[in-house]
Amino acid sequence: MAIYAGQQRLFDDDDDDDDDDDDDDDDDDDDDDRLDLQPSVHLETMIKVNHTVEKSSKYRLLHVIFLVKHTDQPCTTTEADLKWFSLEDLRGIPPPGLLTPEPIELLTALLRGGPMRMDFDEFVLPLTDTDSELLSDNHYYQLLTAAKLGRKEQKFLLDEFLETCRPCTMMNQTNFTWYMKNHNIPEEACPAHFRAFDRSRRKYLDFGDFLYGVSAMQPCTPHGSLPAELRCRYIFRYYDVNEDEKLEFGEFKQMVIDIRRKKGLPCDPKSVEADAAQHAKVFGSEAKSSLELMDFLRAVGQLKFRGTSSLFRLPQASGQDPEKDKKPNADDSSDEEINNRVTKRKKTGHNQSFGITNPIQQLLGE
Numbered sequence: 001m002a003i004y005a006g007q008q009r010l011f012d013d014d015d016d017d018d019d020d021d022d023d024d025d026d027d028d029d030d031d032d033d034r035l036d037l038q039p040s041v042h043l044e045t046m047i048k049v050n051h052t053v054e055k056s057s058k059y060r061l062l063h064v065i066f067l068v069k070h071t072d073q074p075c076t077t078t079e080a081d082l083k084w085f086s087l088e089d090l091r092g093i094p095p096p097g098l099l100t101p102e103p104i105e106l107l108t109a110l111l112r113g114g115p116m117r118m119d120f121d122e123f124v125l126p127l128t129d130t131d132s133e134l135l136s137d138n139h140y141y142q143l144l145t146a147a148k149l150g151r152k153e154q155k156f157l158l159d160e161f162l163e164t165c166r167p168c169t170m171m172n173q174t175n176f177t178w179y180m181k182n183h184n185i186p187e188e189a190c191p192a193h194f195r196a197f198d199r200s201r202r203k204y205l206d207f208g209d210f211l212y213g214v215s216a217m218q219p220c221t222p223h224g225s226l227p228a229e230l231r232c233r234y235i236f237r238y239y240d241v242n243e244d245e246k247l248e249f250g251e252f253k254q255m256v257i258d259i260r261r262k263k264g265l266p267c268d269p270k271s272v273e274a275d276a277a278q279h280a281k282v283f284g285s286e287a288k289s290s291l292e293l294m295d296f297l298r299a300v301g302q303l304k305f306r307g308t309s310s311l312f313r314l315p316q317a318s319g320q321d322p323e324k325d326k327k328p329n330a331d332d333s334s335d336e337e338i339n340n341r342v343t344k345r346k347k348t349g350h351n352q353s354f355g356i357t358n359p360i361q362q363l364l365g366e
Contacts, residue, residue, distance in 0.1 A: 087111060099175070100168035101204050139226055140212045146227040147215035153319030154211065161210050171205040184315045196238040196312065219317055223309035232300050235312050236293050246290035252276060259307035279305055 085093075090104050098104070149157070164179045165171045171179075176197070177190040185193060197205055197213035205213075216234045221227055237243075239251045247255070253276040260267050260275065282304040283295045299305040 097172060097174070099165065099172055100170040101202060102168070102170070139230060140208075140215075143212060143215045143221070143227055143230050147218040147221045149211075149215055149218070149319050157211055157214060157319050158207060161207050169206070171210060173203070176205060183318060192238045192241075193312075195240070195243065196234045198237075201243065214314075214318055217312055217314045218319075219313055219315075228309075229297060229301070231312060232297050232308060233293070235308055236296055238312055246292055247296065248290050249276070249280070252280065252291055255308075255311070258311060262310040263307065 085103075087104065087107050090098065090107065144154070160179070161171065162169070165175050173191065173194045176194045177187060180190045180193055181187055193213075194205075197209050199209055199212075212230075213234065215221065216227075216231045221231065223231060235255075236247065239247055239255050241251055242248070253272060256276040256279060257267050257272055260272065265271070280291070282299050283291050296305075300308055
């Protein structure tokens with residue numbers, strides 16, 4: 001048994017009239033609408049269907065995942081395009097790797113003997129226009145509001161997300177790097193950004209991971225109160241290269257270097273070493289070989305460690321179509337009203353203090 005992913009292009013209804021005029025075409029033309037299954041493969045059942053849309057054409061795409069069985073029958077030379085993988089082979093594929101984790105997840109369930117049911121994916125935008133109670137209960141929804149990403153901007157980002165990882169609905173690091181490079185993020189910095197976006201450490205991003213990460217990077221997202229708390233979590237993951245939930249001194253020193261560059265200060269080894277050693281003292285009275293997340297959040301929140309407001313930012317705001325004129329939108333005004341009701345805080349500066357009165361894990365539910 002194995003899993004096979006096929007892709008079928010579906011024409012819009014506008015093309016139906018043209019199809020009527022082509023009835024006399026050769027039978028070979030009909031093969032264009034068939035899934036490219038090899039002769040030696042027997043289709044068992046359909047497992048998953050993802051639906052995406054090509055923005056620049058009239059095509060709608062269905063990405064279909066099948067459960068197939070090898071029949072051991074003689075096959076044509078076209079079977080050279082079909083390669084069989086075990087579960088271990090799939091997990092060991094080096095970068096750029098799989099476009100989506102679905103083959104691993106589905107094959108794991110198959111080997112365990114679990115039920116294989118049809119699964120239809122539907123994307124739902126996380127922000128509603130009027131449900132302010134929901135906004136106040138979900139901290140990442142508040143981050144969207146602080147970043148001024150209303151429904152119009154979220155729809156545009158969803159289109160970009162699906163276009164980038166088409167025909168899949170998850171984004172791997174290769175596609176993420178391509179997207180970020182198009183938004184003027186240096187290629188060498190993309191792995192760190194991907195690590196920051198990957199909150200669950202799945203090595204793949206769903207649309208929520210992508211949307212909230214972009215929200216945290218918006219130039220307009222304030223670095224105070226709850227948005228700052230969430231942004232600092234992204235910043236911490238960005239510099240946590242070995243993903244041990246601690247910043248070693250070398251990782252912390254890279255943060256200091258980036259802050260100094262943003263401020264236009266010299267970044268020679270002697271200056272950086274002295275600055276990093278001095279700043280490390282604010283994270284606790286005892287000498288520590290590494291910095292934990294709680295200590296980092298507390299020091300930034302109490303304004304003992306400054307400069308993080310310039311980190312983890314996009315050069316320009318995203319979520320807007322540059323080819324369209326900016327026009328007033330009813331969604332924008334409603335989002336602004338929601339933002340005013342949710343925050344209810346008086347701004348005291350770009351890097352205002354956020355107090356930590358409860359354990360942050362309980363506060364954010366992480």
